[in-house]
Amino acid sequence: MLKNDRPWFHGFKIFTFVWMIFVIIGSIKVAPEATGFVSTSRVVFFHVPVAWVAVLAFLVSAVFSIRYLRKKQMEDDIWASSSAALGFLFAILATVTGSMWAKHEWGSYWNWDPRETSIVILLLIYAAYFALRSAIDSQETKAQLSAVYSILAFVTVPFLIFVVPRVIFTLHPQNPIFTNEPKQRMTPSIRWVFFASLFGFTLVYYWILRLKVDIERIKQRMTEMEDKS
């Protein structure tokens, strides 16, 4: 029943799989090394998309939280919490890949760069969100309170992105895509692979999100059946 209602999803899975293979090949074979860096610059094809997905998952979670507060459908809570769980995973991936790159280029795994600070805050918010969920027994209360917290946290994030870099000096590469400096600009092939990777990781995110939502739905249905019997 869960599978048959969306036959296009099979096509989507195959498409994502093939697309990601091309992204991986492209990032290693097609894109040239960035000037001034050794091969480490290739981390941009994985680190940035993963960080992008972490923020996107957070946005999706906040949108479904707002929907939950408006309509009070448990379905929306499943989407919000599943997306938050994925966001947590991708935020960890972004932290680890960034930290490894920082060790190579800046000489240390961690130096409280503003971007590092904001990803840590994102991790803390996700962790707090799940700590809150695990501390409440009733399903409705859990859904409602975590939705409120998710929105509150989402209101805070823009301040973190604008405030922290203003106060602390950053070494993190700033915006190499839209910059006007010709030297810092991405070359066309790097740019193509970069955007392909961004798109690919977004598809992967959607794929895992659907899986996670299905699992949560089945779990919920099982608890409902247990309650009845």
Add this chain to the structure above:
Amino acid sequence: MTSRSTLLHKAWYVFQKDLHQEFRTRYAINAIFLFAVTTLIVVSFSIGPAGLSAQVLSPLLWIIIFFSAMSGLSHIFVREEEQQTSDTLRLVAPANAIFLGKWLFNAVLLIGLEILIVPLYLIFMNLEVKNPGGFAAIILLGSLGVSTVATIIAAIISRASARGALFAVLSFPITLPILVSAIHGTGMAIAGRPMVEMMGDYQILFAFLVVIFTASVLLFEFIWII
């Protein structure tokens, strides 16, 4: 016009009720003041003679303020749940009035604490503030923000178990923009920089206060009435 005035009136009644209740037991006042004084003494005892710069002293002050707030400000809603008075409160006042009243109580408590703790800190640390006006303004704005976040998070955690640990965990990420700007601004005020240089910090603190206060008022109804 009349509806607004009754809202504010009811908020004022909620505030007075909490004030009376607080002075009956003095739970929150004891917790927050003793915690702050203890932390202050620990900090000044361990690093006092070192003669640290403003860059270190201003974060320490805000760490003391933040954790003191975390030690006592959740009591305002936890008390209602523990004594099972929240249902009665739901009947007698609208959600907005309750939030405003409770927020006012927490803000007054935190600012009252700072009136005691900040001069003590300056004395213990042998610290001279070169721009006292800017210093006071940044502490006032920062603590209004902290008490807003603390009030809304207190309302959330009063419904959960393991409240004490959750309160700080949930509050910290949301308080962080306040802490970053307040620490930065306080350091500048201690060093005696002119107001113009601190304008950015004031703007961020004020903007964040407005945003988080509005969001809290809008969202409180969803926490309070489930």
